[in-house]
Amino acid sequence: MTDHSYNFAYLDEQTKRMIRRAILKAVAVPGYQVPFASREMPMPYGWGTGGVQVTAACLVPEDVLKVIDQGADDTTNAVSIRKFFQRTAGVATTVATAEATVIQTRHRIPEQPLTAGQILVYQVPIPEPLRFLEPRETETRKMHALEEYGLMHVKLYEDIARHGSIATAYAYPVRVEGRYVMDPSPIPKFDNPKLSDSPALQLFGAGREQRIYALPPFTRVVSLDFEDHSFHASKAPHDCDLCGASESYLDEVITDDAGNRMFVCSDTDFCRTRREAGHVGRLGKTAGGGA
């Protein structure tokens, strides 16, 4: 049920227009961070206000919304954001990736390939991929304008010199259509290949930092690397202990005081769907058995 004391999807129409214009410019210049006048939301900065504003500007009453945090639908912040839109937009919600028309995410891309007509909205804490190399906005803006990405390559190469490989495991920088270097939000680099050539529209919202950027469908996205040190999307070298999946990103769960651990899919919907289809992992029971 919609809470009628608020406008549809919470934001006032003028704010939505402003965000919508920013989203369109972001789509027109893939990977470029469009400044927008982010509003104070009824949840704290850093907790998804950018994603929430982008989702609010995109939602239609007919949408089916899925919200995940760390790949899971039942993490507390995902629950809180889903509830917010149930209350203010009255949209249907789902945990099934395939049923969702809009998916808001923090830190993961769903395992199940996205389809045309779906929108994936990322919550972004620090949208500037160069920020940790150069803290000044005035400088990084110039670097993007002049396509001066040497600093980023130097940093990655220093990693290789010191550690033998690039020591960035998440928020791994990408180059969009050969032009803008972009922060894919803190997804594990395992998810990076899914950014490229996706049939779905991908939108990125950073509320506190007041930036929106986008990857239209079928946009070429390349993880930065070197000829002699090519990018590798890594994950824990295990299968899911519940559903047996070998190709999904895994969470490591410590199961007892002796330090025993199990590995389970971080994408809860993916794991559930597999178990319902009869797949069983090392420690799993079928979904009916209540694993």
Added chain:
Amino acid sequence: MYVAVKGGERAIDNAHAFLAEERRGDPAVAELGTDQIREQLRLAVNRVMAEGSLYDPDLAALAIKQARGDLIEAVFLIRAYRTTLPRFGAARPVATGTMACTRRISATFKDAPGGQILGPTFDYTHRLLDFKLAAEGGAVPDAPMQPAPSASLPHITTFLNRDGLIETAPPTDDTPPDLTREPMELPASRALRLQALSRGDEGFLLSLAYSTQRGYGRTHAFVGELRIGTVAVELDIPELGFAVEIGEVELTECETVNQFKGSKTEPPQFTRGYGLTFGQTERKAIAMSLVDRALRWQELGEDHTGAPAQDEEFVLMHADNVQATGFLEHIKLPHYVDFQSELELIRKLRAEVMAAQAEAAE
């Protein structure tokens, strides 16, 4: 409609119920009224109004009650409410020269037309705990009254102005930028900086201002004038063709007088730092005027000494406590996916080093 209801949802509901109970405290103790907060914790109310950018003492009092006295949380509640309010127009600039002052002091002149008015200040109190306040119901004797000055009190800096000893700031009709409506763009104009400072965190500005006094971007500031009082707020009504007074607000205004050695184009003269905040919030207003002055180094042709208070981007991007607290506290949220990827990386790097060491040992 399938709705995901799992542990998370129940945990949140239960936490909210627990919070409500804790907020109320011992039910045997009378509940605090928002009118009591508004009247008796007025400086807290003022701070919430100043940093919340919303002049409404009743709502600020409610926010303080709801936030259990956490003033940054209260500021956040006010800000989130403020963004939902429709805008009917912009007021005319308030005329602080016609302020009905309850306090007006100058550190630069022993006396000035209109006189020094101490007003309700802690300044000369002895900071001794007053145990009488712990007892209930003590009537407060009336403070002596004096008729308000009939003429408006001129700004002290206008006296220096007359001799050309202080820079002038001519009025303009430019519409100031509004960082609540447009994304922050750097470098910022002074008007935008002042808006950001005015709603910035009092503690942050206090420390920055203090750092300039200790030499990190020193500006040799004197309080030219600090005045606190009420001013009328007027709104132009296009249909009427004139301005209508829609209410009044209490403000604190601080103008500092700062040494300036002169530049290639300007003779030596005094310069100004400016602070303006809602309510009686004088620590904030003074700090604001010091930071404002420190940020003006470039325009005045002064040296950039690398001091934090001179660094516009550093100051403006970190002054907002609602932004800061949100981002700081978000690291409480689950990050296990990122952490997992770091775990894998560390394991891989360690394995490589161990293997290399083992090989070297053979």
Added chain:
Amino acid sequence: MTPDALTGGFPDAPRNAARAFRAILDALSRPGEIVTLSGATPPAPLSQAAGVLVLTLADSTTPVHLAGATDCPALRDWITFHTGAPLVGAADAAFAIGRWDDLQPVSRFAVGTQDYPDRSATLIVEMPGLAASGSALSGPGIAGTALLSLPETEAFLLNNSLFPLGYDCFFTQGDSLAGLPRSTQVRAV
């Protein structure tokens, strides 16, 4: 004010605008795809699609330029009443509306700056017809190649060569709308 100015707006702005934006977003994210816009009825000569787009995106913060036949009292009043958008010359426009010929020369429109390529105009081009045929489009948003009946190719080739600068276009006819962001490469076939 012309009598039509007060009518033809969104009956349920939050929902009408939401559905319209989603279609507009689809169109710009998938150049070549033709979507349908409804919810508002602007006065002639503006197409329904262009009228809905204006109500969805324009307001007092976005200057609008009316070119050719669209620069008429009925439309001026309608846009002013429903959006509050200031009507301006081509160089200052966030949105420009007109037939392709009336929008010439398009070099007048803002293409953004290297620092802020988003500060560019969006052209709403009223078309005699709109079909998935004609010029070949490729680039972001397009799997392989798409076809769209563009008014010409030369101007869009030039616009794309400015990337990341450039203006962005919507083509409208009746209730139909297609998008062409500056990122799209255009080829005559």
